[in-house]
Amino acid sequence: MLIFRQLFDPTSSTYTYLLADPATREAVLIDPVFDHARRDIALLRELDLRLVATLDTHVHADHVTGAWLLRQQCGSQIVLSQASGATNADRLLQHGDRIAFGHRHLEARATPGHTSGCLTYVLDDQSMAFTGDSLLIRGCGRTDFQEGSPRRLYRSVQEQILSLPPECLLYPAHDYRGLTVTSVAEERRFNPRLGGDVDVSDFEGYMNNLGLPHPKLMDIAVPANLRCGQPQAQAGLPQEPDWAPLTCTFGGVWEIQPAALAERIGGGHAGDVQVIDVREPAEFNGELGHIHGARLMPLAELASRSGEIDRQHPLVAVCRSGARSAQAVALLQKAGFTAVANLAGGMLRWRADALPVENGGD
Missing domain, CATH: 3.40.250.10 (Rhodanese-like domain)
Structure with missing residues (x-):
C-alpha cells in the first residue's frame, strides 16, 4: 500500500504529489509550491506523516518551489538534480540515484531537454512515474529556454519514460486542461508530439515552431528556484497569525x-x-x-x-x-x-x- 495525494495550484496549473509509506509514516513531496506550503504542512499533520524530503523535477519557470520553506518548517531535505545548478540543496541527484521514504523509494531518471536538470521520479515497482515537464498529458514541456533541446528531450522521453511498462501511470508537473493522469501505453499511442511514428526530425520541427511567449513569472521564479525557494528578504515569507497559537x-x-x-x-x-x-x-x-x-x-x-x-x-x-x-x-x-x-x-x-x-x- 502507498499513501498518495495529488494536489493542485490553480495559478500555475501545477500538481504537487504526496507519497508516504503507511508503515513508517515517512513522506516525500514532489514539486511543492511556495504559496501552498501551509496547505501541505496541514495535510502532513492531519495524516500523521513526517516529511523527509522535497523533490523538484526541475527548476520551474512559472512558480516558486516550496522546498526551502518546508525545510524550515518540517526539517525535510531538499533534493533535486545536480545538473540544475541550484544552491541550498541538501542532496543533488544523478541518474539512477534512489530517494527512500520508509520502506519505499523513488528512482531518479535524468530526462533533460525541457531544462538541462529535468528528472523523472519512478516508483520502486514502476507502477507510477512523475515526469515533471519532460512529458505532459498528450504533450511535453517547451524546449526554447533554460538550456532546452528538442533532440535531448526526444531521447529522454523515449529511453527513460516511454520505455517503462505500458500500465505505468504517468503524473505530470502541470496540466492546463484539468487532466490528472495518463499512462505509458496512452502516450506511446496518442501523444501527438512523441507517440506513434513520430521520429526525432518530426519532433524537432514541431518544437522549433511553437512560437510561445515566455512564462510571465520566469524572471521571478527561476532565480528563486535556483535558491531552492529561499526568499531574498524576510518580507517574502508568508505571514502567520500572532495573536494566539x-x-x-x-x-x-x-x-x-x-x-x-x-x-x-x-x-x-x-x-x-x-x-x-x-x-x-x-x-x-x-x-x-x-x-x-x-x-x-x-x-x-x-x-x-x-x-x-x-x-x-x-x-x-x-x-x-x-x-x-x-x-x-x-x-x-x-x-x-x-x-x-x-x-x-x-x-x-x-x-x-x-x-x-x-x-x-x-
Whole structure:
C-alpha cells in the first residue's frame, strides 16, 4: 500500500504529489509550491506523516518551489538534480540515484531537454512515474529556454519514460486542461508530439515552431528556484497569525485548541479575544452550556449581524462540534475580518477537556 495525494495550484496549473509509506509514516513531496506550503504542512499533520524530503523535477519557470520553506518548517531535505545548478540543496541527484521514504523509494531518471536538470521520479515497482515537464498529458514541456533541446528531450522521453511498462501511470508537473493522469501505453499511442511514428526530425520541427511567449513569472521564479525557494528578504515569507497559537487545517481554516482559548480568555487577556457562539439559543443554554463571555449569534444571522462585531479585536467562532463555526469563519473572512479562528472540536471538545462552562449540565 502507498499513501498518495495529488494536489493542485490553480495559478500555475501545477500538481504537487504526496507519497508516504503507511508503515513508517515517512513522506516525500514532489514539486511543492511556495504559496501552498501551509496547505501541505496541514495535510502532513492531519495524516500523521513526517516529511523527509522535497523533490523538484526541475527548476520551474512559472512558480516558486516550496522546498526551502518546508525545510524550515518540517526539517525535510531538499533534493533535486545536480545538473540544475541550484544552491541550498541538501542532496543533488544523478541518474539512477534512489530517494527512500520508509520502506519505499523513488528512482531518479535524468530526462533533460525541457531544462538541462529535468528528472523523472519512478516508483520502486514502476507502477507510477512523475515526469515533471519532460512529458505532459498528450504533450511535453517547451524546449526554447533554460538550456532546452528538442533532440535531448526526444531521447529522454523515449529511453527513460516511454520505455517503462505500458500500465505505468504517468503524473505530470502541470496540466492546463484539468487532466490528472495518463499512462505509458496512452502516450506511446496518442501523444501527438512523441507517440506513434513520430521520429526525432518530426519532433524537432514541431518544437522549433511553437512560437510561445515566455512564462510571465520566469524572471521571478527561476532565480528563486535556483535558491531552492529561499526568499531574498524576510518580507517574502508568508505571514502567520500572532495573536494566539493557531494551526491551519488542510481545508484552510485557522483553528485554536480549547486549552489555548481558555488560557487566552482567562489569563489576563479578557476583552482581547471575542468569542462568538453560532449555535441556536436552545443549544447555547442547553446541556453543553457556553463559554463565559461568549456572545450568541446564530449562524443564520451572522452575515446580517457582523456589523455588531468589533473588528479591532480577534475573534473565535464556536459551535457544538466545530463544523458550523468553520463555516462562520469563512463568512467572517468574506466580510473582511482577518483575525478570526475556529474553536477546534467545538463545545464537545471544550467539555471533554473539563473546561469551565456556564448553564451546562453535568
